[in-house]
Amino acid sequence: MNMEIDLSIEVLGLRLIHPLMNASGILGHMPEHVDILKSYGVSAIVTKTFTLKPREGHKEPIIVELPNGGILNSMGLPNPGIIGLERIIKSAKSRNIPVIVSVGGSSIKEFSEVAIKAEEAGANAIELNLSCPHTKSYGLELGQDPLIVYEVVREVSGSIKVPVVAKLGLTDRIIEIAGKALEAGARALTLINTIKAMYIDIFAAKPFLSNIYGGLSGPPIHPIAVRVVYDVYREYEGIEIIAAGGAIDWHSVAEFLLAGAKAVQLGTALILKREKAIPEILKGLYVWLGELNIKSLKEVVGLANRK
Amino acid sequence: MRSSNYITMYDLGEGFLYTTGRVVDAQRIGQRFCRLKLRLGRDLGEVSPFQFVMAGLPGEFEIPLTVSMYNREKLILDLFFKVREYSTEKLCGSIKYISLRGFYGKNRLNLVIGDKVLYITEDLGFSSLPLLISWIKKNSKVLDVIMVFENESEIFEVAKLIDMDFSGRIVQCIRSDLEERLDLVTKSTTSNTWKTILAAGGRELLKKACELAYELGAEGVIAPYTRIKCGIGACGYCIIPRTKYLLCVDGPIFKCSELASYLGLEHGD
Ligand SMILES: Cc1cc2nc3c(=O)[nH]c(=O)nc-3n(C[C@H](O)[C@H](O)[C@H](O)COP(=O)(O)O)c2cc1C
Ligand code: FES
Numbered sequence: 191m192n193m194e195i196d197l198s199i200e201v202l203g204l205r206l207i208h209p210l211m212n213a214s215g216i217l218g219h220m221p222e223h224v225d226i227l228k229s230y231g232v233s234a235i236v237t238k239t240f241t242l243k244p245r246e247g248h249k250e251p252i253i254v255e256l257p258n259g260g261i262l263n264s265m266g267l268p269n270p271g272i273i274g275l276e277r278i279i280k281s282a283k284s285r286n287i288p289v290i291v292s293v294g295g296s297s298i299k300e301f302s303e304v305a306i307k308a309e310e311a312g313a314n315a316i317e318l319n320l321s322c323p324h325t326k327s328y329g330l331e332l333g334q335d336p337l338i339v340y341e342v343v344r345e346v347s348g349s350i351k352v353p354v355v356a357k358l359g360l361t362d363r364i365i366e367i368a369g370k371a372l373e374a375g376a377r378a379l380t381l382i383n384t385i386k387a388m389y390i391d392i393f394a395a396k397p398f399l400s401n402i403y404g405g406l407s408g409p410p411i412h413p414i415a416v417r418v419v420y421d422v423y424r425e426y427e428g429i430e431i432i433a434a435g436g437a438i439d440w441h442s443v444a445e446f447l448l449a450g451a452k453a454v455q456l457g458t459a460l461i462l463k464r465e466k467a468i469p470e471i472l473k474g475l476y477v478w479l480g481e482l483n484i485k486s487l488k489e490v491v492g493l494a495n496r497k
Numbered sequence: 498m499r500s501s502n503y504i505t506m507y508d509l510g511e512g513f514l515y516t517t518g519r520v521v522d523a524q525r526i527g528q529r530f531c532r533l534k535l536r537l538g539r540d541l542g543e544v545s546p547f548q549f550v551m552a553g554l555p556g557e558f559e560i561p562l563t564v565s566m567y568n569r570e571k572l573i574l575d576l577f578f579k580v581r582e583y584s585t586e587k588l589c590g591s592i593k594y595i596s597l598r599g600f601y602g603k604n605r606l607n608l609v610i611g612d613k614v615l616y617i618t619e620d621l622g623f624s625s626l627p628l629l630i631s632w633i634k635k636n637s638k639v640l641d642v643i644m645v646f647e648n649e650s651e652i653f654e655v656a657k658l659i660d661m662d663f664s665g666r667i668v669q670c671i672r673s674d675l676e677e678r679l680d681l682v683t684k685s686t687t688s689n690t691w692k693t694i695l696a697a698g699g700r701e702l703l704k705k706a707c708e709l710a711y712e713l714g715a716e717g718v719i720a721p722y723t724r725i726k727c728g729i730g731a732c733g734y735c736i737i738p739r740t741k742y743l744l745c746v747d748g749p750i751f752k753c754s755e756l757a758s759y760l761g762l763e764h765g766d
Binding site: 377392394 | 730
């Protein structure tokens with residue numbers, strides 16, 4: 191079959207050559223990381239979550255690869271603070287890659303201060319981390335309360351001009367929380383973050399991570415992430431969703447697109463496969479679309495949701 | 498999959514492995530060093546010199562340690578390290594099990610190594626000596642070593658660490674004498690026969706080794722140290738400054754030319 195297939199997508203007002211970006215936390219806090227992510231082939235860079243002040247994160251052990259193909263991490267949001275923003279954004283800009291800055295905070299004020307700094311430094315969009323499941327006073331501790339989500343998103347959207355994405359995690363109230371984020375001005379939603387989990391060393395008879403709990407990523411969470419994307423897209427049809435959670439190959443990316451995602455973030459896949467991940471997925475998507483006789487990737491977004 | 502009799506473990510996908518090691522022996526060597534022998538719950542795969550494991554106590558700490566020796570048949574792993582703070586004190590103490598992830602540093606020592614090698618190493622790089630020497634023997638190469646100690650009180654009898662039956666020489670010196678030693682080495686009659694200058698240590702030592710390699714027309718191969726947090730290419734903390742290399746996945750060794758901007762080398766090699 192010799193058909194021109196268009197894998198480009200428009201999301202957050204950015205025209206991306208394909209829908210694959212790194213997930214926040216896979217590199218993304220030092221200027222040197224930009225070249226590595228570029229060599230992986232991402233269409234946009236998502237930074238590590240930046241907070242106002244530098245954070246050391248949790249002490250090691252902070253990560254473990256699990257027998258089921260997942261990764262459990264409890265980094266504790268280590269980052270250089272806003273002082274490090276300018277260098278990485280500049281580095282991405284000089285290489286012509288759009289940059290989405292992930293912003294964290296333990297208060298509404300911190301979220302908006304970091305977002306303002308990121309915009310001033312040249313960020314193309316802001317992703318609000320309302321979903322990290324393992325860091326006290328950050329992330330999911332705030333993001334599971336619909337009212338706090340509303341307040342944070344409203345405050346940040348009102349303080350900056352670039353698009354705001356709310357990154358939400360798995361909770362029982364995800365549909366309601368998603369609605370609040372959209373109502374408050376979120377241009378898009380990133381769904382989902384890692385899922386709170388733990389690993390026990392059976393000889394030490396102790397939790398392995400120093401923080402006891404971590405966030406599970408990779409293939410084991412993919413069916414859950416697909417379900418969340420599907421449900422939220424069904425509820426708020428036409429919204430922009432960026433999916434994350436266990437996308438490891440073209441097949442799992444295709445599922446996300448069909449469930450309603452316009453773009454897909456890769457975390458664990460980039461750790462496991464590095465520069466091989468994205469070319470492999472793009473090749474697979476190309477063949478898959480050809481097989482379906484579909485000319486543009488845009489046409490499959492949300493297709494599984496048709497009534 | 499090989500496994501020892503007290504436990505069977507599993508493969509963790511693309512080469513990332515976790516196991517528990519039972520401490521078989523913990524021995525202090527000299528005043529500041531420790532040699533640890535562990536029997537692993539499962540095979541961690543083939544290892545090559547300078548690769549490392551993340552070793553620790555679950556829930557408490559985890560540190561990168563270079564593999565000193567690994568017997569795949571018997572699943573015996575040797576670690577050799579300088580005892581310097583709580584975690585290394587504890588590892589050399591009376592604990593029974595140690596958690597291990599590895600082997601990390603995917604870029605294995607291979608054919609970039611010439612027939613006659615000079616290895617210059619500071620204390621952190623001593624750990625790789627046993628494995629390096631066994632590799633050198635297996636590949637019929639010659640190895641001369643300069644071991645650089647912080648001060649005289651740290652010097653130990655090297656036969657306690659390595660099998661001395663190999664082709665080459667070992668010189669021990671303290672840091673303040675290194676310049677002099679290197680000068681002697683460069684001017685020695687054998688200097689022009691080294692095909693590879695290998696070095697492990699801090700930036701200054703690596704820079705000197707690369708300059709020496711350039712001077713002698715040899716290949717410079719270096720094992721730098723950085724902070725290691727995750728060990729699997731996720732966090733980015735092990736980036737070699739001003740390069741695009743992550744030590745934990747692109748390392749553990751590099752050609753001097755690859756790290757020229759980090760070392761501030763005037764020439765590329
Ligand atoms: C090592 C690691 C660090 C992460 N750090 C962050 C972070 O700083 N901010 C954030 O929003 N998500 C973070 N995440 C979550 C990812 O962005 C992503 O949502 C999650 O890993 C699911 O995607 P995956 O299964 O493709 O890895 C991190 C994930 C991993 C594995
Ligand atoms: S330690 Fe190498 S990327 Fe984390």
